[in-house]
Amino acid sequence: KSTYTIAVLPGDGIGPEIVAEAVKVLNFVAERTGITLEIKYGRIGGIAIDTDGVPLPEETVATCKAADAVLLGAVGGPKWDQNPGHLRPETGLLGIRKQLGLFANVRPATMHPTLVAASSLKPEVVSGVDLVVVRELTGGIYFGEKKRYTTEDGREAAVDQCIYHEDEIERILRVAFELARKRQKRVVSVDKANVLESSRLWRKVAERIGAEYPDVELSHQLVDSCAMQLVRAPKQFDVIVTENMFGDILSDQAAMLTGSIGMLASASLADGSFGLYEPVHGSAPDIAGQGIANPLATILSAAMMLRLSLGLDEAANAVEGAVWAVLEAGHRTGDIAEDRSNAIGTIKMGELVLAEL
Amino acid sequence: KSTYTIAVLPGDGIGPEIVAEAVKVLNFVAERTGITLEIKYGRIGGIAIDTDGVPLPEETVATCKAADAVLLGAVGGPKWDQNPGHLRPETGLLGIRKQLGLFANVRPATMHPTLVAASSLKPEVVSGVDLVVVRELTGGIYFGEKKRYTTEDGREAAVDQCIYHEDEIERILRVAFELARKRQKRVVSVDKANVLESSRLWRKVAERIGAEYPDVELSHQLVDSCAMQLVRAPKQFDVIVTENMFGDILSDQAAMLTGSIGMLASASLADGSFGLYEPVHGSAPDIAGQGIANPLATILSAAMMLRLSLGLDEAANAVEGAVWAVLEAGHRTGDIAEDRSNAIGTIKMGELVLAEL
Numbered sequence: 001k002s003t004y005t006i007a008v009l010p011g012d013g014i015g016p017e018i019v020a021e022a023v024k025v026l027n028f029v030a031e032r033t034g035i036t037l038e039i040k041y042g043r044i045g046g047i048a049i050d051t052d053g054v055p056l057p058e059e060t061v062a063t064c065k066a067a068d069a070v071l072l073g074a075v076g077g078p079k080w081d082q083n084p085g086h087l088r089p090e091t092g093l094l095g096i097r098k099q100l101g102l103f104a105n106v107r108p109a110t111m112h113p114t115l116v117a118a119s120s121l122k123p124e125v126v127s128g129v130d131l132v133v134v135r136e137l138t139g140g141i142y143f144g145e146k147k148r149y150t151t152e153d154g155r156e157a158a159v160d161q162c163i164y165h166e167d168e169i170e171r172i173l174r175v176a177f178e179l180a181r182k183r184q185k186r187v188v189s190v191d192k193a194n195v196l197e198s199s200r201l202w203r204k205v206a207e208r209i210g211a212e213y214p215d216v217e218l219s220h221q222l223v224d225s226c227a228m229q230l231v232r233a234p235k236q237f238d239v240i241v242t243e244n245m246f247g248d249i250l251s252d253q254a255a256m257l258t259g260s261i262g263m264l265a266s267a268s269l270a271d272g273s274f275g276l277y278e279p280v281h282g283s284a285p286d287i288a289g290q291g292i293a294n295p296l297a298t299i300l301s302a303a304m305m306l307r308l309s310l311g312l313d314e315a316a317n318a319v320e321g322a323v324w325a326v327l328e329a330g331h332r333t334g335d336i337a338e339d340r341s342n343a344i345g346t347i348k349m350g351e352l353v354l355a356e357l
Numbered sequence: 358k359s360t361y362t363i364a365v366l367p368g369d370g371i372g373p374e375i376v377a378e379a380v381k382v383l384n385f386v387a388e389r390t391g392i393t394l395e396i397k398y399g400r401i402g403g404i405a406i407d408t409d410g411v412p413l414p415e416e417t418v419a420t421c422k423a424a425d426a427v428l429l430g431a432v433g434g435p436k437w438d439q440n441p442g443h444l445r446p447e448t449g450l451l452g453i454r455k456q457l458g459l460f461a462n463v464r465p466a467t468m469h470p471t472l473v474a475a476s477s478l479k480p481e482v483v484s485g486v487d488l489v490v491v492r493e494l495t496g497g498i499y500f501g502e503k504k505r506y507t508t509e510d511g512r513e514a515a516v517d518q519c520i521y522h523e524d525e526i527e528r529i530l531r532v533a534f535e536l537a538r539k540r541q542k543r544v545v546s547v548d549k550a551n552v553l554e555s556s557r558l559w560r561k562v563a564e565r566i567g568a569e570y571p572d573v574e575l576s577h578q579l580v581d582s583c584a585m586q587l588v589r590a591p592k593q594f595d596v597i598v599t600e601n602m603f604g605d606i607l608s609d610q611a612a613m614l615t616g617s618i619g620m621l622a623s624a625s626l627a628d629g630s631f632g633l634y635e636p637v638h639g640s641a642p643d644i645a646g647q648g649i650a651n652p653l654a655t656i657l658s659a660a661m662m663l664r665l666s667l668g669l670d671e672a673a674n675a676v677e678g679a680v681w682a683v684l685e686a687g688h689r690t691g692d693i694a695e696d697r698s699n700a701i702g703t704i705k706m707g708e709l710v711l712a713e714l
């Protein structure tokens with residue numbers, strides 16, 4: 001295959017700015033490797049609410065379904081924060097995950113040597129951190145039944161159901177074990193099996209799948225212990241796999257350990273090679289439109305796309321190598337600069353990566 | 358009132374050792390202040406499973422109900438880890454919370470100046486941290502309906518229900534606001550209102566109760582953001598209030614920020630002045646019986662009991678002051694010692710606190 005279609009959803013806030021730089025990188029790589037990339041733009045989040053009246057227009061879903069991969073900027077902003085649920089940007093994000101079957105969220109948290117100072121943790125605790133959180137993304141309490149009602153005695157009540165089926169648990173665990181095989185071969189499965197029934201099923205399935213991967217070491221941690229261990233000694237982790245809600249919390253905590261959330265990429269994968277790629281950070285409405293946002297997390301997300309959806313390992317390595325080279329040369333956007341007066345802008349950072357490539 | 362009954366549940370692992378030191382402190386305080394303490398011992402956790410066949414014997418519940426306050430060591434250990442749910446030590450803990458109506462878990466995470474080096478975070482990030490996590494303890498997904506079943510197409514499934522009523526949310530928020538009034542007057546209410554119905558109800562109730570406390574500043578954080586902010590800048594927090602599951606994770610994360618979990622106390626409060634007091638750390642079966650466990654978190658829990666259940670503020674301050682004085686004099690148990698070869702044992706640490714008193 002030499003022609004690929006990429007759906008690009010810039011979204012809100014800094015989304016359009018950072019996505020523009022990543023698209024330049026993708027186009028450059030395509031030219032260099034002789035493949036053809038067809039880029040199709042779509043709307044999601046606040047911009048879609050404003051333009052189409054819904055956070056996830058059907059047209060966008062169709063564009064994504066017809067593509068080989070999706071690149072997303074970020075969604076959300078204060079403008080839509082007071083909207084009712086179905087008209088909120090995040091609802092678009094949850095919708096696209098479900099509709100595209102993106103069940104596996106893969107988030108590396110890697111401490112790059114030149115950025116150790118940016119962390120709030122001691123250098124000796126974080127240098128060398130290289131972990132991945134694999135989060136189940138289309139099940140659990142996020143998508144279980146929700147209810148609001150008033151009891152007979154007049155009290156308002158709300159219910160969220162957390163539900164998991166064994167096949168949902170099985171497929172996310174396989175993603176984690178396969179990934180661990182290419183890494184340090186250690187999986188920590190995180191649950192709350194001492195309290196939750198869904199966690200007890202999770203642990204049982206983890207044991208069963210783990211037996212199919214005798215070369216990978218499996219251990220279990222309770223979610224509260226894991227939150228502690230991430231603070232105390234994050235280097236102990238290789239691959240962490242967990243359910244949707246715990247993964248939301250732990251992957252953000254793990255990201256912040258590095259201190260450079262503007263550097264972190266993520267992939268949300270479906271069966272097969274299809275995936276959606278986006279930076280871990282949000283839409284940063286406070287700095288939108290100023291040309292100062294860090295595009296590197298989005299560029300690194302594009303690199304993940306090249307590797308995981310397009311099978312272009314070499315190109316992916318080249319992009320990642322270019323990013324590290326630019327950092328090693330001392331270039332910084334404001335979010336990761338120790339001295340902000342020397343910080344460069346979004347476009348300049350994109351150009352430096354391209355030049356390095 | 359000059360006679361108080363204290364139920365003491367030493368539990369498993371290091372529980373009996375650390376509780377013994379705290380009881381000595383309580384008895385000393387009683388003598389000094391001229392009150393009479395009746396100490397009644399009870400079994401909970403693994404020791405109760407072994408002796409009574411259940412993790413929470415009715416006799417223990419009765420002893421606690423007849424008391425003015427409860428002091429608990431810790432429960433659990435590898436011996437009972439493979440037991441079925443109803444025969445696990447944690448089930449005793451969950452049971453006593455529910456049966457005694459202990460809906461408010463209050464956990465201070467304070468960075469004592471002499472212990473800053475113990476933290477995995479940079480000194481400038483953690484020194485001065487002084488926050489309290491107020492966790493709802495008898496509702497939410499912990500106590501909602503649990504189900505395990507097989508679907509028509511033969512897949513195993515598990516369900517946990519997260520349910521909250523507005524009065525449950527209201528009373529825990531009042532605990533947080535009242536506490537904030539005696540502190541820096543700032544409450545951060547943590548939820549996942551962009552996804553969960555129970556969080557939307559939570560936020561609505563928080564707004565309503567917040568309006569009754571115009572002197573206290575209320576803000577909302579999403580649980581994933583809060584996990585990040587606790588790593589990035591923990592000093593921003595005064596009082597954090599949240600539901601049961603999020604509180605389990607965030608309070609452990611907050612505790613570990615200080616690096617000295619062997620120092621942290623907790624209170625689990627019911628309506629009125631009744632409460633159960635226990636150290637944040639667990640039963641540490643690996644060091645049980647060696648006389649090296651740190652009794653200070655339990656002694657500080659006893660101080661919380663003096664203040665919150667017995668109304669003996671002065672005595673509470675004296676106990677806390679004695680603990681800090683002993684630390685400032687350089688005495689350390691192994692868990693908080695920079696040089697373990699100088700570490701002192703459990704009994705010695707208890708004696709030093711008594712001597713200081």
Ligand SMILES: CC(C)[C@H](C(=O)O)[C@@H](O)C(=O)O
Nearest residue numbers: 090091093094248551552581
């Ligand atoms: C915006 C929100 C619904 C989303 C989530 O909770 O999954 C976000 O926090 C994330 O982690 O991608």
Ligand SMILES: CC(C)[C@H](C(=O)O)[C@@H](O)C(=O)O
Nearest residue numbers: 194195224447448450451605
């Ligand atoms: C032992 C366990 C059931 C308990 C909880 O999750 O509440 C513990 O982690 C705690 O925080 O006291």
